[in-house]
Amino acid sequence: MPEGGPNGRPDGSLEERLRALGERRYHHRHPFNLRMHEGALTPDELRRWILNRFHYQRHIPVKDALILARLGTRELRRSWIRRIHDHDGPPALDGPADTARGEAPRSEGGIERWLRLGEAAGLDRDLLLSGEGVLPGVRMAVDGYVNFCRNATVLEAVASSLTELFAPDLMATRIAAWERHYPWVEPEGLRYFQVRVGQGRRDSGEAMDLVRAWCGSRADEERVLAAFTFKCEVLWSLLDAVEFAGRAGAEVHDAG
């Protein structure tokens, strides 16, 4: 695990470099997102995005568990574990009784809210849970992210979450665009994004503090920027796959 400690450079510099990189490479610029915001997506395209993004969502707590296992102190683990609860829902205090019925508890968490987003757009939760219709390129992108968090240094793994510096603003744009252009999606479905705006700000702030404290050299900063770039490419590839499926061969891999 990297040593903590100040890096002797102005605090803003690394964050400024990350923000400049994200301005160019984050998926807010992807043509699929631009079409989403303009209101140009068909219902099938929007549903395809929701279904494929669910594959990403359900792997976020998996990659966070991989990071958690590699954090070296109680304090860091106590803080990071919150991310898993945010997605999977709060801990099941009554233990196995909660899951003895063989079904996941329905207490709220991001995964449950995403399933409700699917339902609000007309997608059955069992379809999302089945994984049917997830595009090959999306599987590759998500595998890439999980494996990165498994194999890279913990500094790089945490740095790869820093795309979340940009997610809250993108989600605010998305909420406004969906209310305006896709009123057929029941408003309850937007709750995932409404809750996530605050969580994303908090999580990216926490990750930025850790990365700043752990960067001991210019070479570390370059590793952080490379990890961030890699994650931008994960998000970009995911949307490439969704976009392309709409143009060719959609019937092969499409849920509908």
Ligand SMILES: O=C(O)c1cc(C(=O)O)c2c(n1)C(=O)C(=O)c1cc(C(=O)O)[nH]c1-2
């Ligand atoms: O909808 C989006 O544009 C978007 C982007 C990102 C991101 O930038 O990684 C995340 C999320 N959403 C998200 O919902 C989420 O829970 C999340 C966790 C993480 C992460 O890397 O730990 N990124 C993101």
